[in-house]
Amino acid sequence: MTTVRSTETTPVVPIPSGPARILTAAGATGTAASAFLAWTWTSGFPGDLTVYGYPGGLQWLTLAGALITLLLTLASYHLPGLRWTSPSGGNNGILYAALGAAATTWFTLIAISAELGGLANLEPGGWAAGATSLITLLGALGLPLDRHPRGAGQGITRYLGLRLAKVERPLPPVRELPSPIEVLLIVVAFATGLYAITFGLDTDYGELFTAYLLLAGFTVAALTKSGLVTRLRALAVKHRTVTTGAAFAAAAAFPFTQSSDQYTSVATNILIFATVALGLNIVVGLAGLLDLGYVAFLGVGAYAAALVSGSPASPIHVHFPFWAAMLTGAAVSIVFGVLIGAPTLRLRGDYLAIVTLGFGEIFRITMNNLNGTTGPKVTNGANGIPRIPDLVSPGFTIRGLHIPAFDFGRKHSIGGLELGRFSNYYLLMLLVTAFVVLVFARVGNSRIGRAWIAIREDETAAEAMGINGFRLKLLAFALGACMAGLAGTVQAHVSYTVTPDQYTFAEALPPNSAFLLAAVILGGMGTISGPLVGATLLFLIPKKLEFLSDYQLLAFGLALIVLMRVRPEGLIPNRRRQLEFHEADIPDQAASPETALTKAGA
Amino acid sequence: MNELPQQLANGLILGALYGLVAIGYTMVYGIVQLINFAHGEIFMVGGFGALTAYLALPGGTTLWLAVPLMLAAGITVSTLVAVGAERFAYRPLRGAPRLAPLITAIGLSIVLQQLVFSFYPDAKKAKVFPKIPGDAFQVLGMTIQRSDLFLIVAAPVCMIILGWFVNRTRSGRAMQATSQDPDTAKLMGIDTDRIIVLAFAIGAAFAAVAAVAYGLRTGQVDFRMGFILGLKAFTAAVLGGIGNIYGAMVGGLVLGLAEGLATAYIQHLPGMHLFGGGAWKDVWAFVLLIVVLLARPQGLLGERVADRA
Numbered sequence: 001m002t003t004v005r006s007t008e009t010t011p012v013v014p015i016p017s018g019p020a021r022i023l024t025a026a027g028a029t030g031t032a033a034s035a036f037l038a039w040t041w042t043s044g045f046p047g048d049l050t051v052y053g054y055p056g057g058l059q060w061l062t063l064a065g066a067l068i069t070l071l072l073t074l075a076s077y078h079l080p081g082l083r084w085t086s087p088s089g090g091n092n093g094i095l096y097a098a099l100g101a102a103a104t105t106w107f108t109l110i111a112i113s114a115e116l117g118g119l120a121n122l123e124p125g126g127w128a129a130g131a132t133s134l135i136t137l138l139g140a141l142g143l144p145l146d147r148h149p150r151g152a153g154q155g156i157t158r159y160l161g162l163r164l165a166k167v168e169r170p171l172p173p174v175r176e177l178p179s180p181i182e183v184l185l186i187v188v189a190f191a192t193g194l195y196a197i198t199f200g201l202d203t204d205y206g207e208l209f210t211a212y213l214l215l216a217g218f219t220v221a222a223l224t225k226s227g228l229v230t231r232l233r234a235l236a237v238k239h240r241t242v243t244t245g246a247a248f249a250a251a252a253a254f255p256f257t258q259s260s261d262q263y264t265s266v267a268t269n270i271l272i273f274a275t276v277a278l279g280l281n282i283v284v285g286l287a288g289l290l291d292l293g294y295v296a297f298l299g300v301g302a303y304a305a306a307l308v309s310g311s312p313a314s315p316i317h318v319h320f321p322f323w324a325a326m327l328t329g330a331a332v333s334i335v336f337g338v339l340i341g342a343p344t345l346r347l348r349g350d351y352l353a354i355v356t357l358g359f360g361e362i363f364r365i366t367m368n369n370l371n372g373t374t375g376p377k378v379t380n381g382a383n384g385i386p387r388i389p390d391l392v393s394p395g396f397t398i399r400g401l402h403i404p405a406f407d408f409g410r411k412h413s414i415g416g417l418e419l420g421r422f423s424n425y426y427l428l429m430l431l432v433t434a435f436v437v438l439v440f441a442r443v444g445n446s447r448i449g450r451a452w453i454a455i456r457e458d459e460t461a462a463e464a465m466g467i468n469g470f471r472l473k474l475l476a477f478a479l480g481a482c483m484a485g486l487a488g489t490v491q492a493h494v495s496y497t498v499t500p501d502q503y504t505f506a507e508a509l510p511p512n513s514a515f516l517l518a519a520v521i522l523g524g525m526g527t528i529s530g531p532l533v534g535a536t537l538l539f540l541i542p543k544k545l546e547f548l549s550d551y552q553l554l555a556f557g558l559a560l561i562v563l564m565r566v567r568p569e570g571l572i573p574n575r576r577r578q579l580e581f582h583e584a585d586i587p588d589q590a591a592s593p594e595t596a597l598t599k600a601g602a
Numbered sequence: 603m604n605e606l607p608q609q610l611a612n613g614l615i616l617g618a619l620y621g622l623v624a625i626g627y628t629m630v631y632g633i634v635q636l637i638n639f640a641h642g643e644i645f646m647v648g649g650f651g652a653l654t655a656y657l658a659l660p661g662g663t664t665l666w667l668a669v670p671l672m673l674a675a676g677i678t679v680s681t682l683v684a685v686g687a688e689r690f691a692y693r694p695l696r697g698a699p700r701l702a703p704l705i706t707a708i709g710l711s712i713v714l715q716q717l718v719f720s721f722y723p724d725a726k727k728a729k730v731f732p733k734i735p736g737d738a739f740q741v742l743g744m745t746i747q748r749s750d751l752f753l754i755v756a757a758p759v760c761m762i763i764l765g766w767f768v769n770r771t772r773s774g775r776a777m778q779a780t781s782q783d784p785d786t787a788k789l790m791g792i793d794t795d796r797i798i799v800l801a802f803a804i805g806a807a808f809a810a811v812a813a814v815a816y817g818l819r820t821g822q823v824d825f826r827m828g829f830i831l832g833l834k835a836f837t838a839a840v841l842g843g844i845g846n847i848y849g850a851m852v853g854g855l856v857l858g859l860a861e862g863l864a865t866a867y868i869q870h871l872p873g874m875h876l877f878g879g880g881a882w883k884d885v886w887a888f889v890l891l892i893v894v895l896l897a898r899p900q901g902l903l904g905e906r907v908a909d910r911a
Contacts, residue, residue, distance in 0.1 A: 560709030
């Protein structure tokens with residue numbers, strides 16, 4: 001086993017590693033078993049945890065957490081057939097998995113006692129689960145872990161005395177697999193991912209979602225430490241087309257897994273939010289222009305689409321077909337992007353931030369005022385433009401093949417499965433998202449994208465290299481505006497109504513400029529998957545925390561601060577940026593050719 | 603046309619309020635290049651601190667005694683909050699990507715608003731703040747409310763104290779040095795961490811003075827009041843040239859005047875009769891900002907600095 005200098009491989013709790021490993025495995029088995037017992041006496045707690053012999057609700061999460069811990073522990077015995085789960089051979093993954101299981105279990109126990117009023121509401125099964133999960137944790141703390149030596153630690157684990165190191169252990173060389181099997185592995189990974197995300201979306205009470213989030217966070221950390229994530233990422237890079245295809249197939253499969261439209265509407269809004277965040281990532285992440293009023297471009301697109309939608313409240317009495325409405329929204333957004341960008345992009349740095357912030361406010365106030373009394377009558381003021389009709393794609397005939405008209409507002413049945421209104425819009429929005437992803441990927445890897453990155457890093461140097469800074473910045477600004485406008489046209493039709501209050505700087509619910517920026521930075525600047533993940537989390541967390549009622553936003557604000565503290569580079573960082581910010585954590589570059597290589601390769 | 607003096611007075615009073623809050627933005631930005639979005643909330647917290655002191659005093663206390671106590675309480679609360687935020691939220695992020703502290707600031711601003719909303723008694727609606735009783739003064743055709751006297755006295759006093767502090771004291775000069783070049787300042791033996799804390803604290807104290815003035819002027823405080831005022835104050839800071847403390851006050855006064863005059867006179871311009879009045883004043887404030895930045899990208903009093911972005 002190789003150790004990297006400046007870290008040591010020692011247990012936190014001084015017990016010999018043999019017994020510690022047995023303790024971990026036994027504890028995890030016990031926790032898994034106790035998920036089948038009753039944890040409380042009444043079905044007053046959501047999810048019905050009163051049944052012996054069958055887990056319910058939150059118990060499923062405990063079971064999953066315990067099984068993952070068990071799997072990783074057994075893999076550390078080098079059992080044949082399980083080695084793939086833990087290619088790095090380190091024990092930190094086991095600790096994270098055990099933490100996940102314990103956190104989920106104890107969260108459930110605390111929630112039961114808090115909501116039903118006292119510890120007396122716990123049945124022996126609950127106590128057993130709590131105790132065994134702590135035993136697992138104790139065992140995992142007794143395993144040899146990669147840690148910083150005393151006094152050298154950094155990061156949040158220092159405060160707990162854990163001093164866990166963020167080492168990337170060198171992985172053993174991959175065994176070559178036949179290509180179809182690798183593709184199959186990718187498909188399996190995405191199917192698992194789809195299942196996990198669907199589970200999270202479908203959680204119908206806040207406790208379940210919170211526990212889900214806890215477990216998901218710890219599990220991802222555990223699998224990263226075990227090296228499985230690195231392996232999968234290598235596979236994904238090798239078969240990029242398959243991966244992209246599988247990701248979109250998984251996303252497209254989502255409405256077919258839903259029995260009602262309830263969560264599809266949530267998913268549609270997530271897609272809109274995520275697409276706009278990705279558009280903002282062009283502006284902020286690639287070109288490095290801080291835009292604090294970006295949501296206005298979503299609003300411009302939505303208002304443009306609403307005005308030509310044929311809504312009775314619109315002063316322009318036209319009814320554009322669906323493709324023309326989308327093009328109008330995108331075009332008007334580009335015009336506004338250029339109008340705002342042309343004078344202001346000559347300014348540098350943070351002045352741009354305040355001008356865009358100002359533009360965002362001007363947009364909202366203007367939409368509010370164009371109501372006929374404080375200004376010309378265009379937008380109907382604070383009441384917005386209501387009753388926007390559903391999009392209808394007109395029927396047409398190409399070479400004798402007739403394509404019928406498609407009304408997005410009606411139910412359609414595909415292969416025996418009913419797809420409701422939101423499913424239609426979800427699939428349409430997915431196409432828009434795919435388009436934006438394509439634009440982002442193609443432009444980002446082109447000469448233009450590299451020029452943007454050069455401007456972001458050092459504008460003066462970039463201009464010295466012959467880059468026309470102003471023109472490229474304007475291009476980024478206009479392109480970003482176009483993406484947001486496109487999403488806005490769909491949003492106007494999905495939500496039936498556009499009102500000025502949907503497009504504020506900071507509000508309780510997304511999308512708004514602050515949340516969009518948070519999605520980009522939280523997810524990871526300059527990456528494609530980062531803003532998508534960030535937007536999904538930022539949309540779901542406030543929505544699912546509704547059980548906290550008044551404390552929902554408070555919890556959200558705290559989560560933002562804590563997340564920035566723990567991972568300032570974002571959840572899915574650009575490889576190069578991560579290396580910049582964690583150089584201290586990657587010691588000894590000269591001695592280990594592998595790390596030196598990744599740095600150069602990034 | 604004899605409403606002009608009144609509009610000027612209103613504009614200047616409002617502008618002084620913006621200027622006091624803008625100083626907090628500009629000092630912090632000048633030293634750590636951070637847009638402290640939570641500063642508006644620090645202003646709001648100061649208002650609630652002052653209100654708490656007022657409510658704790660026995661009924662019938664004369665405002666001559668109450669206002670200084672409220673001021674002290676407001677300054678204490680907002681300074682503590684700002685210093686705590688610096689220590690536990692911003693300082694660990696020094697050296698992190700430039701935008702990470704911005705997200706922390708947005709998170710902090712949500713947290714502070716929600717803490718007041720959830721835990722201050724009855725703060726879900728606007729709380730009544732005392733006003734200075736008595737008739738308004740009539741000076742040179744202007745009507746000036748008695749409550750505004752506080753601000754008329756406090757704003758110049760604050761500026762004089764700040765000017766003395768920055769130019770004449772050791773800490774003030776250390777602050778200037780840190781904002782010019784933090785690394786060299788450190789080499790000269792300046793404890794830059796202490797200077798940063800000081801910048802946060804001074805900004806917070808001024809915000810608290812502004813909050814008391816705001817409360818006295820409008821007769822209420824509200825957990826949301828920091829947002830729009832913070833936005834305006836930040837605009838004022840940029841308008842005056844961010845990083846320059848006198849610029850912040852000048853920017854505030856110009857912004858306040860522009861708002862007052864736009865509200866009154868834009869509608870008299872030909873073809874603009876629909877774009878005047880209070881509904882459009884924020885729009886004109888931002889338009890002014892954009893125009894000024896186009897003509898003078900460094901702000902009214904800012905010096906042209908090397909690109910720091």
